[in-house]
Amino acid sequence: MTTVSTRTLSLGEVRALAKTVLVSAGMDASGSDLIAKIVTCSERDGPRSHGLRMLPVYAQSFSSGYANGAAVPKIEKIAPGVLRGDADNGYYQIAAAAARQELIALARENGIAAFTCANCHHLGGLRFDTEPLAEAGLVALAVINSLSMVVPQGGLRPVFGTNPMSFACPREGAAPVVWDQAASMVALMDIRMAAAEGHELPRPAGLDPAGNPSIDPEAILETRSLLPFGEHKGAAIAFMIEVLGAALAGGTLSVDNKERESFDALNIKGGATLIAIDPERFGNAAFGEYITRICAEIEGNGAARVPGDGRLKKRAAAEADGIEVSTGLLAQLDALAGV
Known part of the structure; x- marks a missing residue:
């Protein structure tokens, strides 16, 4: 090394x-x-x-002019529990932050609410959008599609993005449970970091130029063809996020790279969906006790730990x-x- x-x-x-x-x-x-x-x-x-x-x-x-550094997102309520955002060609996190308080209010009013956003860029962890909702006592699920570089199981070319997802829920007497993961075996930036630091990946995470699964980050960066986690199961999750992200929000599909390529950018203007659920409106007064019990069954169970x-x-x-x-x-x- x-x-x-x-x-x-x-x-x-x-x-x-x-x-x-x-x-x-x-x-x-x-x-x-x-x-x-x-x-x-x-x-x-x-x-x-x-x-x-x-x-x-x-x-x-x-x-490069690809993203708007002075974006002013527009948030519109289009149904009793639905907010729709246009990020003004800026970063999604800014739009999500602008919608957060109204999303929380709608979830508490209706029991469940969603925020979709298009015309947005995203680089970073989705958990920073779900964790604040869990801190407010809500259960949250976030998805966003990204630049195509994940090959469907058995396929030869990328179709999906690394298509990350995040889940968060409140936990009594402790920090919320929050996890964030990509639909690929490894996130692209983790592969780039391994290449920069000069070490191999712990498991095959992409294809080399010969089309073989590889642990060599340089070879994977050459093909930009990553493997989904869990083989066909991860590919199915990536498909779901393409639907819930790009299709539902009206964002750019992961395979539509023409504009991105003209700016030599690493991301596309994908689509994001953030769902907030108020457990107090779902009829189980012991919700918090359930979370405590689930976590207790994991902690101290060998080397297992609560996700995130x-x-x-x-x-x-x-x-x-x-x-x-x-x-x-x-x-x-x-x-x-x-x-």
Whole structure:
């Protein structure tokens, strides 16, 4: 494995650096605050592939003119429990934050509510959109489709994006249960990080130029053909997210890359759906006890852990000790920030 020189940054320094890079790339004050926070939380909780390493991709989307750095999302109520958003060619997280309070109110009023959004970009973890809803006492499910690079089981070319999903629910006396995962075996940025750090992947995650499953990140990056997790089962999940994301919201299908290619961007203007459920309106007064019991059956069960809880240990360590960042990445980010 290649030895990588690093420097330790506090979370405050990570956020300040992210903010500077985003503003230098053309993002406005409010949008850059939100995305810088998400970048910092990714460095803090993981996966770090969605943290500082994502900043050059954000910057490219603005400098190329592909994304709107001063987007003003439009949110419209189109049914008693449905909000529809147009992100103004900006980042989805900004639109989701703008819709959050109304979505929470609609879920509490109706028992369930949904927010769909199109004309949006997304780079990062979806859990930052579900976790605030769980903190408000709601159950949340989020999906978004992305650039086609996942090959359907038995297929020869990519059809689906890594098509991430996130789930969150409140937990009595503790942080919410929150998990976030891609429909691919490994997220693209994790493969890029493995290539940058000079190590192989722990399991085959994509196809090499000969069409064989590979653990070599460089070979997978050459083909941009990733494998779905769980073989045909993961491909089915990716299909579902294509429907719930792009089709339901009216976003760009993962295979429609023409505009993206003209800007040499890493993402497409996909579609997102965020569903919020108020457990208090579903008739089970013991909902919280059920969650406690489920978690108790997992904890202490060998090496098992509640999905997403690994982030809490990472969070505590990062808050206490800071984050080690490669000096090569820092040099790249300083250049983008104009330092």
